[in-house]
Each structure stands twice: as C-alpha cells, then as structure tokens.
Amino acid sequence: xxxPTSEVNQRISRIAAHLNPSNLQMEENSxxxxxxxxxxxxxxxxxxxxxxxxxxIGQPLAMLMKMNxxxxxxxxxxxxxxxxxxxxxxxxxxxxxVRGFLGQQQLGDALTGxxxxxxxxxxxxxxxxxxxxxFNINAGIVRTLCEGIAKCCxxxxxxxxxxxxxxTVPIAAEVFKKAGSYDPRRLxxxxxxxxxxxxxxxxxxxxxxxxxxxxxxxxxxxxxxILPLLSQAKPSCSFTPKEVDxxxxxxxxxxxxVVEAKAGAGSATLSMAYAAVKFADACLRALxxxxxxxxxxxxxxxxxxxxxxxxxxxxxxxxxxxxxxLGPLNEYERVGLEKAKKELAASIQKGVAxxxx
Ligand SMILES: NC(=O)c1ccc[n+]([C@@H]2O[C@H](COP(=O)([O-])OP(=O)(O)OC[C@H]3O[C@@H](n4cnc5c(N)ncnc54)[C@H](O)[C@@H]3O)[C@@H](O)[C@H]2O)c1
Numbered sequence: 001x002x003x004p005t006s007e008v009n010q011r012i013s014r015i016a017a018h019l020n021p022s023n024l025q026m027e028e029n030s031x032x033x034x035x036x037x038x039x040x041x042x043x044x045x046x047x048x049x050x051x052x053x054x055x056x057i058g059q060p061l062a063m064l065m066k067m068n069x070x071x072x073x074x075x076x077x078x079x080x081x082x083x084x085x086x087x088x089x090x091x092x093x094x095x096x097x098v099r100g101f102l103g104q105q106q107l108g109d110a111l112t113g114x115x116x117x118x119x120x121x122x123x124x125x126x127x128x129x130x131x132x133x134x135f136n137i138n139a140g141i142v143r144t145l146c147e148g149i150a151k152c153c154x155x156x157x158x159x160x161x162x163x164x165x166x167x168t169v170p171i172a173a174e175v176f177k178k179a180g181s182y183d184p185r186r187l188x189x190x191x192x193x194x195x196x197x198x199x200x201x202x203x204x205x206x207x208x209x210x211x212x213x214x215x216x217x218x219x220x221x222x223x224x225x226i227l228p229l230l231s232q233a234k235p236s237c238s239f240t241p242k243e244v245d246x247x248x249x250x251x252x253x254x255x256x257x258v259v260e261a262k263a264g265a266g267s268a269t270l271s272m273a274y275a276a277v278k279f280a281d282a283c284l285r286a287l288x289x290x291x292x293x294x295x296x297x298x299x300x301x302x303x304x305x306x307x308x309x310x311x312x313x314x315x316x317x318x319x320x321x322x323x324x325x326l327g328p329l330n331e332y333e334r335v336g337l338e339k340a341k342k343e344l345a346a347s348i349q350k351g352v353a354x355x356x357x
Contacts, residue, residue: 048116068096130164161190174354227340229327248336
C-alpha cells in the first residue's frame with residue numbers, strides 16, 4: 001500500500017505537469033516517473049507520441065487520440081505552442097495521461113518508451129503548390145525527428161503523415177538504416193485519407209452509406225500516384241467509364257480541392273486527423289493482438305519493382321506482417337499503375353538521395 005500523502009503529492013505533481021509549462025521541461029522535476037504515470041493516471045494501454053502536435057492536423061489528432069481507450073499515455077511534441085495544447089487536451093476526462101514537450105531539447109523525453117509515433121510535423125501546401133514543393137522544408141524536419149526515434153524508441157511503430165509522403169517514407173527508412181535500427185515492418189506512410197476520400201466519393205455515386213464502402217487505394221500519396229482500384233470496391237458494384245474517370249480524378253485531387261477551398265489557410269487537417277486516428281487505432285488494435293487488421297499504407301514493398309508502394313497490408317503485433325498483391329486490375333487501372341510508378345520512382349529516388357548525399 002502506498003502512503004496516502006505520497007499519492008496526493010503525485011496527483012498534484014501530475015496536474016502541475018499539465019498546467020505549468022516550466023514543469024514540461026523536465027519530467028523528473030515533477031516527481032512523476034513514466035511508470036507511475038502509466039499505472040495510476042490512465043487505463044492500461046499504449047504510449048503514443050504525436051510530433052507536430054500543435055499544428056492543424058496535430059491538434060484535432062491529439063484530441064481524438066486522447067479519446068482512444070487503447071491509449072494510456074499521450075506525448076505531444078512540437079517546436080511551438082505545446083504547453084497550451086497540452087493544458088487544453090489534458091482537461092478531457094478520458095483515460096490517457098497527456099504530457100507536453102517543447103523544442104528539440106525535449107524530443108528525446110517525448111519519444112522515450114513510446115509504442116507508436118505519429119508524425120504530422122511540417123509545412124502544408126498553399127494553393128498552386130504540389131506536395132513535392134514541400135520537400136525542401138519537410139525532408140529536414142522528418143530526418144531530425146527520425147534520428148530521435150532511432151535513438152529513443154527504435155522499436156516503435158511509426159505512422160508518417162508529413163508530405164511528400166512518397167519521399168518522406170524513403171527518407172525515414174534511410175535514417176533508420178544509417179542508425180542501424182531499420183525495421184521495414186514498423187514504418188508506415190499514412191495514405192488513409194485517400195481511402196477515406198475514395199469511400200466517401202464512391203458512396204455518393206452509389207447512394208450508399210460511406211461506412212459500408214471499401215475502396216482500396218494503392219500506389220502513393222500525390223496526384224497520379226494515388227491509384228484507386230474502383231474495380232475492387234466493396235460491396236461489389238459497377239461504375240460507368242465516366243464515373244470511373246470522375247471518381248479517379250476527384251480522389252487524386254481531393255487534397256487540392258481542400259487546399260483551394262481553404263485559399264491559403266492550409267490543407268486538409270480535420271479529415272486528415274480523422275484518417276490518421278482511424279489508421280493509428282488499427283495499428284494499436286494490431287499491437288494488442290487483434291487478428292485480421294488490414295489497411296492500405298505506403299510501405300517498403302515487393303508488390304512492384306519499386307522499393308516502396310502503397311497497398312493493403314496486414315498489421316500485427318510486430319508491425320506489418322503481410323503485404324497483399326494488387327489483385328486483378330482492369331485496363332484503366334493498368335494504365336494508371338504505369339503512370340503512378342513513373343512518378344513514384346522519381347520521388348523515392350529524391351528521398352533516398354537526400355539522406356545519402
Ligand atoms: N499524409 C496525408 O494524407 C496528409 C494530408 C494532409 C496533410 N499532410 C501533411 O501533414 C503535414 C502537416 O500539416 P498541417 O496542416 O498540420 O500543418 P501545420 O503547419 O498546421 O502544422 C505543422 C506543425 O508541425 C510543427 N513543426 C514544424 N517543424 C517541426 C519540427 N522540427 N518538429 C516538430 N514539429 C514541427 C509546426 O510547428 C506545426 O505546429 C504537412 O506536411 C502536410 O502536407 C499529409
């Protein structure tokens with residue numbers, strides 16, 4: 001039995017750690033160890049870090065992860081504004097204990113002991129920009145964050161959201177290789193928003209509830225590399241050639257639709273946070289041992305001749321356990337696949353060269 005005064009002190013420390021930004025700096029100062037945090041603060045579950053947690057995606061993502069019963073500890077890291085976001089989110093009466101970390105000197109503390117790291121850090125697009133235009137800034141951010149992961153939680157599952165995903169995933173892989181910690185089963189580029197959009201737009205055409213629709217989206221996460229396989233949509237259905245053309249175009253340009261509608265105020269954040277949480281929840285269920293967790297993701301792959309490709313993968317306790325072949329494609333999809341591969345090859349090469357140079 002623990003002495004009641006000590007319990008009270010720990011509780012006060014925990015609350016102070018949320019509220020007082022100076023206490024965010026060194027968790028040892030708060031007198032609260034990670035073990036205590038997990039055992040007393042919240043439900044038994046997983047430790048999750050969000051890097052870029054104060055951003056447009058990061059904030060709603062943090063809120064939704066705080067609501068996830070599989071999460072016991074939630075670390076919020078950013079280079080700005082984490083004290084405020086952390087104080088705010090920490091008032092939600094859900095199980096997960098929330099802690100904030102600000103600036104690169106606290107990256108190690110944010111990452112140590114994490115089971116899952118979600119990365120939405122980096123700049124988003126403005127109208128007229130492609131995802132590749134973000135490369136110069138985001139490549140460096142992703143490299144730094146992945147160096148931290150390799151050092152502090154090399155066994156964590158990584159969900160990479162920062163664009164251009166087609167290049168940032170190869171960058172992360174190269175960083176992990178350099179550090180000697182690369183495990184391709186644990187690195188997943190998040191393409192879930194493309195699937196979410198495909199399900200929504202296809203459901204509109206079919207007059208169905210989007211929750212009943214499942215459209216695999218393969219390839220990558222930019223323009224023509226986003227390849228929806230409408231011929232494999234479930235429930236099985238048929239689209240006219242015009243519907244296929246319109247749907248493919250809308251799914252490939254869904255991100256641009258949002259960027260233009262926001263007119264300079266950013267790219268998709270709310271739907272992305274939703275998609276990221278859907279994907280992270282699948283990873284956590286898989287880590288827990290649930291069977292049959294299958295989602296699309298951009299991963300190291302042998303499905304095509306390219307070293308990275310998005311397709312359906314089965315996730316388990318150790319990360320990706322099986323990568324599924326593309327299945328039968330129709331002529332329209334075969335043509336799309338060739339276009340996708342051409343652009344993807346260049347984006348992968350660009351990412352690899354960035355780290356190797
Ligand atoms: N994978 C996808 O489907 C998808 C969809 C939408 C957006 N995105 C991408 O997600 C990223 C974030 O988008 P957003 O709208 O949230 O942008 P945002 O600018 O609103 O937020 C980004 C956050 O990252 C933080 N940040 C910058 N450098 C950092 C560093 N070194 N370490 C930690 N945090 C850092 C910023 O301070 C900011 O809070 C962009 O690259 C965007 O293109 C991906």
